[in-house]
Amino acid sequence: MTRLLVLTISFLVLSTISNMGQTPVNTLNLNEVLDMAKDYSPQAILAKHQFRAAYWEHRTYRAELLPSLSLKATLPNFSRGYAKEYVNGAYQYVEVNSNTLSTELTLNQNIAPTGGRIFAQSSLERTDVFGLNSNSEYKSEPITIGFEQPIFGFNEFKWKRKVEPLKYLEAKRTYIESMEALSVEAIRYFFDLILAQQNLKTAMLNYANTDTLYQIAKGRYNIGTIAENELLQMELSYLNAGSSVNEAEIDLQFRKFRLKSFLGLNDEYDVELMVPDYFPKASLKYDEVLYLAKTNNPRIIQLERTIIESDRNVAQAKATRGLNANLFALYGLTQQSEDIPNAYVNPIDLQNVSIGINVPILDWGQGRGRVKMAESSREVVRTNIEQSLVDFQQDVFLKVMQFNLQETQLQLAAKADTIAQSRYHVTKERFLIGRIDVLELNIAQTERDNARNRYIAAMRNYWQFYYDMRRLTQYDFIDSKPIDVDFELLVK
DSSP states (O other), X not given: OHHHHHHHHHHHHHHHXXXXXXXXXXXXXXXXXXXXXXXXXXXXHHHHHHHHHHHHHXXXXXXXXXXXXXXXXXXXXXXXXXXXXXXXXXXXXXXXXXXXXXXXXXXXXXXXXXXXXXXXEEEEEEEEEOSTTOEEEEEEEEEEEEEEEEESSOOHHHHHHHHHHHXXXXXXXXXXXXXXXXXXXXXXXXXXXXXXXXXXHHHHHHHHHHHHHHHHHHHHHHHTSSOHHHHHHHHHHHHHHHHHHXXXXXXXXXXXXXXXXXXXXXXXXXXXXXXXXXXOOOOOOHHXXXXXXXXXXXXXXXXXXXXXXXXXXXXXXXXXXXXXXXEEXXXXXXXXESSXXXXXXXXXXXXXXXXXXXXXXXXXXXXXXXXXXXXXXXXXXXXXXXXXXHHHHXXXXXXXXXXXXXXXXXXXXXXXXXXXXXXXXXXXXXXXXXXXXXXXXXXXXXXXXXXXXXXXXXXXXXHHHHHHHHHHHOEETTTXXXXXXXXXXXXX
């Protein structure tokens, strides 16, 4: 039975190695995995498209502040029927058979500080009347200048000038934060696979060692130097080691699939990871980190934007509650003629001025209610923001404290790993000369394996905390500079 198990495990291991050999293995370090995550992972692509949407939204806002030129035309407008006319003191229905063609060129400019707009127009219209008294007439408006200005109304452009730049800055910071959060997640997948690789190596080494020790134990049992109980314990360790190899191989493939899926790689791309041989050494100070976080973190920008938007909602509620007026004025030149050249000769003045007002007389408190609701919502927003700032500062303090402990934790884990390795070798030598039993050897082996796993976990924690600090502050503490991104390249 034991012989059959040995052959089965050997076959599985050799088959796995053979299959892996059919596909070229790509050896990657941590930096290469992080770069691939930022370039090819589905999360990175999603973050890029989210920024592009924010970019074009900002471009649309900026375009609203620039002059716009538009051409409107009617080609043609044919009409046939009866029209009601007042002739000689009475209404009569007369037959109308006509066609109208017109074109209008308009230059428009919004005025952000006042919320109004100014415009200039030029138009030409031709009307053809068919029938017994057929004729053609042209009406021109060579130039018309006007403006429209709300009075006591809500100025949307004024508030957009405050909100939209913050929204775009927030989108930039959010993209950087997404990339750093992506790095934190990539580090987790990276070290999951590193640990799986190490577990397989350890399992295969333990299997080879227990095979040797089992053969020695059988020899000792045959000459009567150990009891049957120790032989059975050694055989059990041997069987467990074989099972651990199979489990470690399955876990290795699972971790590979997880990493490749995260990076957007196909199944034919095989990887093997290199354990990092350096670590970002930095000692962070709470005050400096808090300043960087308040300056760069998108959460702070979002809180600032939320306050402004709550003020805007109050202003809008107040503006729609009371008197609203709209001033419209227009001045230009116009002329009509049976031909185009004369339609531009000696034009006459064209003037139009109007003032419209809207005064709510009886609304049963609707306007006042909207104002009170907006003011109440603003107070809720301010209270939540104050609490969010306190929580944010506490979070920064804890993260700084945790990061500064990671170097010590890593050194302790490395020392514990070295000691556990040495202890196992000493225990193994003592077992070989018969000074200790198999139980003590198994304990030493378990402690050695656990110490190595804790060392890898300490490495993962170190890197994850470092990139989490980068995400929080958007600052590169190794090169001592802010994290920068070519945003223009992202939208190409």
